[in-house]
Every structure is written in C-alpha cells, then in structure tokens.
Amino acid sequence: MREKLLIVDDEHMILELASMVLSSKGFDISIVDNATESYELIAREQPALVLLDYMMPKVNGLDALKEIRKRFPETYVIMFTGKGSEEVAVELMKAGASDYILKPFSNAKLVERIENVLHIRSIELRNKELIQEREKLLDEIEGWNHELEDRVEQKTIELERAHHEVLLTEKLAALGHLSAGMAHEIRNPLNSISLFGQVMRAGLENDPEMQSYSDKIVSEVERIDAILVKLLSTSKRSPFKLSTVQIGDVIEKSLQTFHGQMQVQGVVLRKQLSQKTPSILADVDELGLIFSNLFSNALFEMRQGGTLSVTLVHDNKEVLVTVSDTGGGIPEEHLHDIFDPFFTTKKRGTGFGLSVVLRIVKTYSGRIDVKSEAGHGTTFHVWLPLL
Ligand SMILES: Nc1ncnc2c1ncn2[C@@H]1O[C@H](COP(=O)(O)OP(=O)(O)OP(=O)(O)O)[C@@H](O)[C@H]1O
Ligand SMILES: [Mg+2]
Numbered sequence: 001m002r003e004k005l006l007i008v009d010d011e012h013m014i015l016e017l018a019s020m021v022l023s024s025k026g027f028d029i030s031i032v033d034n035a036t037e038s039y040e041l042i043a044r045e046q047p048a049l050v051l052l053d054y055m056m057p058k059v060n061g062l063d064a065l066k067e068i069r070k071r072f073p074e075t076y077v078i079m080f081t082g083k084g085s086e087e088v089a090v091e092l093m094k095a096g097a098s099d100y101i102l103k104p105f106s107n108a109k110l111v112e113r114i115e116n117v118l119h120i121r122s123i124e125l126r127n128k129e130l131i132q133e134r135e136k137l138l139d140e141i142e143g144w145n146h147e148l149e150d151r152v153e154q155k156t157i158e159l160e161r162a163h164h165e166v167l168l169t170e171k172l173a174a175l176g177h178l179s180a181g182m183a184h185e186i187r188n189p190l191n192s193i194s195l196f197g198q199v200m201r202a203g204l205e206n207d208p209e210m211q212s213y214s215d216k217i218v219s220e221v222e223r224i225d226a227i228l229v230k231l232l233s234t235s236k237r238s239p240f241k242l243s244t245v246q247i248g249d250v251i252e253k254s255l256q257t258f259h260g261q262m263q264v265q266g267v268v269l270r271k272q273l274s275q276k277t278p279s280i281l282a283d284v285d286e287l288g289l290i291f292s293n294l295f296s297n298a299l300f301e302m303r304q305g306g307t308l309s310v311t312l313v314h315d316n317k318e319v320l321v322t323v324s325d326t327g328g329g330i331p332e333e334h335l336h337d338i339f340d341p342f343f344t345t346k347k348r349g350t351g352f353g354l355s356v357v358l359r360i361v362k363t364y365s366g367r368i369d370v371k372s373e374a375g376h377g378t379t380f381h382v383w384l385p386l387l
Contacts, residue, residue, distance in 0.1 A: 009052075038068070049075065049117060052065060054092065065092060098120065172341060175234065198218060231350070250287050255295065266305035271309075280319075290382060294357065309323070324378065326377040
C-alpha cells in the first residue's frame with residue numbers, strides 16, 4: 001500500500017521538488033501552501049505523515065504542529081526548519097514532532113528520515129492496537145471471572161442446602177430409632193394412666209369437681225399420645241398401601257377438613273387446581289399429611305383472617321403444588337431451621353409438622369422450598385415427580 005504524505009510549505013519550489021522526489025519513491029503525495037487549509041485535507045485524506053514548514057507567514061509552524069497532533073493523533077509530523085534553529089527543534093520535538101529536517105536538505109536524507117518515522121509510526125500504532133486488544137481481553141476475563149464467581153456461589157449454596165438435608169435425614173433416622181423404642185415404652189404406662197383415670201371418674205359421680213380433674217388427666221394423656229404418634233411419623237414410615245391417587249383429590253379432601261376453621265377465622269380460600277389433575281402411585285394418607293401440615297401451619301398464621309391460596313400445575317414430568325398464606329411470614333433467621341424436628345415457635349407446637357412433610361416429599365423423590373418474608377406471608381412449593 002502506498003503511504004499518504006502531505007507537504008505543507010509556503011515555498012512553491014519546495015512543494016514541487018519534494019513532491020517529485022517522494023512520488024518517485026512510491027509515496028502518495030498531497031501538497032498545500034498554508035496550515036489553515038491543511039487541517040481539512042488531513043481530516044479527509046488521513047495521511048500517515050505531514051511534512052510541515054516551521055517558518056510560514058500566517059500560522060506559526062509550532063501552533064500548526066500542536067493543532068495537528070491534537071486533532072489527528074495517528075498522523076505523525078516531521079518539521080522543516082532553517083539552519084541555526086536547533087533550539088527551536090527541541091521545542092518542536094517536545095510539542096509532538098517525530099523528527100525535524102534542516103533546510104536545505106538532500107533528497108536521500110529526506111527519504112531516509114521519512115522512512116524512519118513511518119517505521120516507528122507503524123510500530124507505535126501496532127503497539128496501541130495490542131494494548132487495546134489486551135484491555136478488551138482483560139475486560140472479557142473480568143466478565144468470565146464474575147460469571148465464575150457467581151456460579152461458585154450458586155453451587156456453594158446448593159451444596160450447603162444438600163448438606164443440611166443430609167444432616168436432617170441422619171437426624172431423623174437417629175430420632176426414628178430412639179422414638180420407636182421410647183414410644184413403645186411410654187405408651188403402655190400412658191394407657192394405664194388413662195384407664196385408671198376413667199375408672200376413678202366412674203367412682204366420683206357425686207363430686208363433679210374431682211370428675212373434671214380426672215377428665216383433664218384423660219385428655220392430657222390423649223394429647224401426649226398424639227404427640228408420640230406425630231413423633232413416630234416424623235422419622236419412620238408407618239405401614240403404607242400404594243395405589244393410584246389423584247393429587248387434586250388428596251388436596252380437596254385435606255382442604256375439606258379445614259373448612260370450618262377457615263370460616264371461623266375469616267380466611268378466604270383461593271384454589272386453582274388444573275382440570276384433570278395427574279395421578280401418582282402413593283399412599284393416600286401419607287400424601288395427605290403433606291397438605292394437612294402445610295394448611296394447618298398457614299391457618300395458624302392467619303387467626304385474624306387472610307387468604308389461603310392453593311394451586312396445582314403440572315407438565316408431563318412433575319406436579320407443582322403451591323401453598324401461600326398472607327400471615328406473619330417466617331423471619332429470615334428461622335428459614336434454615338423450620339424443617340428440623342423439634343423446631344417450633346408455637347407454645348403448643350411440637351415442631352414435627354414440616355419434618356413429616358419433608359420426609360414424605362423425599363419418600364416420593366420430590367422437592368420442597370419455601371419463600372417468606374416477615375410480615376408478607378409465606379409460600380411453600382412442593383414438586384412431585386410423575387414418573
Ligand atoms: N405458613 C407459615 N407461616 C409462618 N411460619 C411458619 C409457617 N409454616 C411453618 N412456620 C414456622 O415453622 C415452624 C415449624 O413448623 P412445623 O409445622 O414443623 O411445627 P409447628 O407447626 O410449630 O408444630 P406442629 O406442626 O407440631 O403443630 C413453626 O413453628 C413456625 O414458626
Ligand atoms: Mg405445624
């Protein structure tokens with residue numbers, strides 16, 4: 001490619017001579033006899049190099065040099081100066097000239113200097129390009145790093161969750177072992193207490209106050225027994241019978257048992273179950289426990305009224321049941337613990353409800369998650385695979 005040069009000099013002789021010599025050396029030459037017009041030409045032609053005379057009538061060569069370097073950083077400048085102006089030359093170099101040539105000059109020297117500057121220019125421009133490329137690459141790497149960090153963070157959260165679930169499962173297994181033995185030992189004496197309570201009651205027909213105490217004994221024994229039953233179902237699967245069950249039916253049936261409570265509390269039910277809900281192979285009662293525990297927790301939070309939303313959607317792989325309430329929500333610091341057996345914030349709670357839910361969801365190879373914000377209600381999602 002022929003390099004473009006522009007010669008700016010008020011002496012026409014110089015313009016003609018230099019352009020003749022340089023054209024014959026293969027350069028593409030433009031000429032102009034004043035600085036003011038040169039700017040426009042440079043903008044249009046974008047020459048690699050300008051040969052600029054220092055001594056010109058209207059615009060001073062130094063000002064022209066500064067202007068060109070400022071406006072066209074990729075156009076390099078060699079200055080023509082008169083003999084005896086070496087001090088000026090230093091100033092010109094500082095102002096951005098790439099070289100200077102003392103007049104009068106020999107043709108050979110002129111060509112040599114020009115080739116030199118063009119060589120340096122091509123190296124410097126290439127360098128600039130490399131630096132820009134490097135910056136672009138660094139930016140890209142930084143982007144990748146961010147992405148990587150995000151992915152690591154995501155995986156860490158998933159791992160922590162999985163680890164927590166493993167711990168829970170182990171805890172439940174240990175609890176199962178212990179509670180099965182204990183429940184057996186405790187339920188026998190409990191049974192006796194209840195029986196003796198009932199016998200005592202029969203003998204206290206003339207003392208209503210004492211009779212009410214024995215009633216209390218019997219009902220409290222029943223409460224302990226219910227807790228034991230719940231404890232057992234937390235950790236151990238009770239005898240089960242698998243059949244094809246419609247998930248929608250299980251939800252409906254469970255909801256029915258809460259209708260009275262919802263009316264009393266002024267809770268509105270919003271239900272969206274897909275028309276024909278899918279069926280899975282499961283134990284009806286066991287599956288029902290998932291929903292009854294979620295509904296019971298939700299209603300406990302809406303004693304002053306609210307909305308219970310239940311939706312069921314599915315594709316050909318899994319069903320998703322969503323249970324939302326508009327109750328008090330779960331504080332962030334509790335979210336991690338709610339599936340732990342014994343974790344409860346209720347005066348009369350056992351903390352077993354959600355452990356049972358988790359165990360059953362896992363039994364059917366499903367997943368459960370919870371989204372909640374204190375004061376803004378709670379949403380549980382339960383996914384159950386269809387295959
Ligand atoms: N829908 C909900 N809104 C607010 N908090 C909830 C909700 N569901 C569960 N929780 C919190 O999670 C805790 C554990 O629930 P879980 O069902 O395991 O036990 P519990 O309800 O306290 O006791 P139990 O189920 O034996 O009556 C609750 O005590 C409550 O703090
Ligand atoms: Mg509960």
